[in-house]
Amino acid sequence: MRKLAATALAIPVLAALYVPILLRRSVALRLVVGLGAVGLIGLGVLTFLSPRPTAAKAPTVSAPLDAASFAQTVDAAHRLHDPIRLGFSSPMDVASVAATLTVDPATPVTTSWDTAHRTLTISPRGMWQPGTFYTIKVAAAALDAAGQPLGQAARALFNTRAATVAHLALSGSTASSASSSTAFTVTFDSAVPAPTADELLAISPAVTGTLTDVSTTTSGTSITFQPDQPLTAGVAYTVALQPGIVDADGSSVVAPEPLQVTTAVPPQVVRFRPLNGTTVVPLGQVLSVRFTEAMDPATTATAFQAKVGSKVLAGKTAWAEKNTVLVFTPSTPLAKGSAVVMSVSIAAMSATGVPLAAAKTVSFHTIAPVAPAAKVKSSKPKSGSGGSGGSTAGAGAWHAVEVYYLGLMNCTRGGGWVLSSGKCSSPGGSGVKPLILNAGISNKVSRPYAKLLATKNICSHFADGNPGDRLHRAGYPGDYRENIGCRSASSPYASVLGTHLFFQDEKPCGDYCHWANIMDPRVDTVGIGIWVIGDRVRLVVDFWKS
Numbered sequence: 001m002r003k004l005a006a007t008a009l010a011i012p013v014l015a016a017l018y019v020p021i022l023l024r025r026s027v028a029l030r031l032v033v034g035l036g037a038v039g040l041i042g043l044g045v046l047t048f049l050s051p052r053p054t055a056a057k058a059p060t061v062s063a064p065l066d067a068a069s070f071a072q073t074v075d076a077a078h079r080l081h082d083p084i085r086l087g088f089s090s091p092m093d094v095a096s097v098a099a100t101l102t103v104d105p106a107t108p109v110t111t112s113w114d115t116a117h118r119t120l121t122i123s124p125r126g127m128w129q130p131g132t133f134y135t136i137k138v139a140a141a142a143l144d145a146a147g148q149p150l151g152q153a154a155r156a157l158f159n160t161r162a163a164t165v166a167h168l169a170l171s172g173s174t175a176s177s178a179s180s181s182t183a184f185t186v187t188f189d190s191a192v193p194a195p196t197a198d199e200l201l202a203i204s205p206a207v208t209g210t211l212t213d214v215s216t217t218t219s220g221t222s223i224t225f226q227p228d229q230p231l232t233a234g235v236a237y238t239v240a241l242q243p244g245i246v247d248a249d250g251s252s253v254v255a256p257e258p259l260q261v262t263t264a265v266p267p268q269v270v271r272f273r274p275l276n277g278t279t280v281v282p283l284g285q286v287l288s289v290r291f292t293e294a295m296d297p298a299t300t301a302t303a304f305q306a307k308v309g310s311k312v313l314a315g316k317t318a319w320a321e322k323n324t325v326l327v328f329t330p331s332t333p334l335a336k337g338s339a340v341v342m343s344v345s346i347a348a349m350s351a352t353g354v355p356l357a358a359a360k361t362v363s364f365h366t367i368a369p370v371a372p373a374a375k376v377k378s379s380k381p382k383s384g385s386g387g388s389g390g391s392t393a394g395a396g397a398w399h400a401v402e403v404y405y406l407g408l409m410n411c412t413r414g415g416g417w418v419l420s421s422g423k424c425s426s427p428g429g430s431g432v433k434p435l436i437l438n439a440g441i442s443n444k445v446s447r448p449y450a451k452l453l454a455t456k457n458i459c460s461h462f463a464d465g466n467p468g469d470r471l472h473r474a475g476y477p478g479d480y481r482e483n484i485g486c487r488s489a490s491s492p493y494a495s496v497l498g499t500h501l502f503f504q505d506e507k508p509c510g511d512y513c514h515w516a517n518i519m520d521p522r523v524d525t526v527g528i529g530i531w532v533i534g535d536r537v538r539l540v541v542d543f544w545k546s
Helices: 003-024 027-049 094-100 297-303 399-413 439-456 467-473 492-504 514-519
Strands: 084-087 101-104 109-113 119-124 133-138 154-161 167-172 182-190 201-204 209-217 220-227 236-241 259-263 269-273 287-291 306-310 313-319 327-329 339-344 359-367 480-488 525-533 537-542
Touching: 027 480, 084 109, 084 133, 084 154, 167 236, 167 259, 167 359, 182 201, 182 514, 269 359, 287 339, 306 327, 313 480, 359 480, 399 514, 399 525, 399 537, 439 525, 439 537, 467 480, 467 537, 480 492, 480 514, 492 514, 492 525, 492 537
Parallel strands: none
Antiparallel strands: 084 119, 101 133, 109 119, 133 154, 167 182, 182 220, 201 236, 209 220, 236 259, 269 287, 287 327, 306 339, 313 327, 339 359, 480 537, 525 537
16 A cells, blocks of 8 residues: 555656656657556556455365365265264355355255355255265365355365275185084174164075174174074075165165085084994904094094993094094993994084084994803814914915905806805896906905904904005905905804895995995906904905006
């Protein structure tokens, strides 16, 4: 204002000085000077008449805004229902601000002012979208209450908090499959109102269940869905989050990819040795249980039990056949005439952690006491056989009985039926080739093992490693099977015939029995060993693929 007043006062003085001079000069010079004087006078007039500049100060934002750039990130994780506030240094014209207010991305909002019209509150109609960067702007053309423009735009910048994400997991799982007793757990990374069981998961095939372990902490909500019944073994299930689940702010939850779950087929007991109902079991019998798959040694050994009456037998547990066969050797020989009960509970677990499908129990009886006078001696071998403890070159003492037993097996293998007389009825028709007797396997594997069993008065596949170990040591690697027979009889012929009739009666029995070993077309070679001590006859048959 002082400069403007000084300019105005200088105009008369300048006129008094330059007008006389102008009159004394040439016409052209007088014209130039005159125009300059007029311009100077006009500049003074314009300066005098121009409006006052806007007195409004640069706006501030109570978040606060950066005074230099008129913009500031309000919150890196702004809550979805919380408003944004802009503060101004002087009262503002409400209509003008409303006309220049923009929200990007476009979102319906409501606005309100404090009583002084200096603080503007912007609230979403509903909520801000999660995980979104917003810019709220009041343009530079907005006016204050005195009609002065801002001159620079005021902005508020903020990120809303991320969307709530759900995660699906299952318990009781293994590297390759899920247990039938598995439960499903859903975790949310922010608070979620607990839905019902039907609202939480969509499972196909359909599964009903109950929600357990529902918990909410500062890190989110966790809910476990426990099926009402165990899942069906060997079935593929699809587990997905139900649509429509929202978090505590009412924002839709980001669903995970559906889980593809196949339940494991639980292990089962194939058979016990001795078989259920067996009688006259030798006192030194080693007990065993075969399973359909490899088992966890610790849990299965604990789940196995052998009892005589109420007394639990003490003994040593070992494993064979890649942990598919549990072998139990009693600490002391079994007593004569004992009823022995073997059992495996569902506490037994497979190597992959799946519980046994069902508990199983069998029983057998040991050989009954026999008066010394009634004891039957074994028949003597033919001349030149070397006696019950010896052998001839290339053949055992009971070689003729071994050949006899080969004939019994090939009768069955060819589709015939061995009669109690030892004759073969209706041979032919199976299409399975007859077995070939291999002297090397008989001499090096089958007969020495039969001698060991007879000498120790035991009946086990595992008294000297497993059958595969014995074959491999003798130079016969590859596929193998083994049958053994342990009987007391008046003659070795009667013993092996009785054993074979027992094997034959197992038909049909799947893949895990003596009859299946005899009929297996994948093996074509066999070693047979027989050893007799007293009335004890031990038969060992080792099947091998040449």
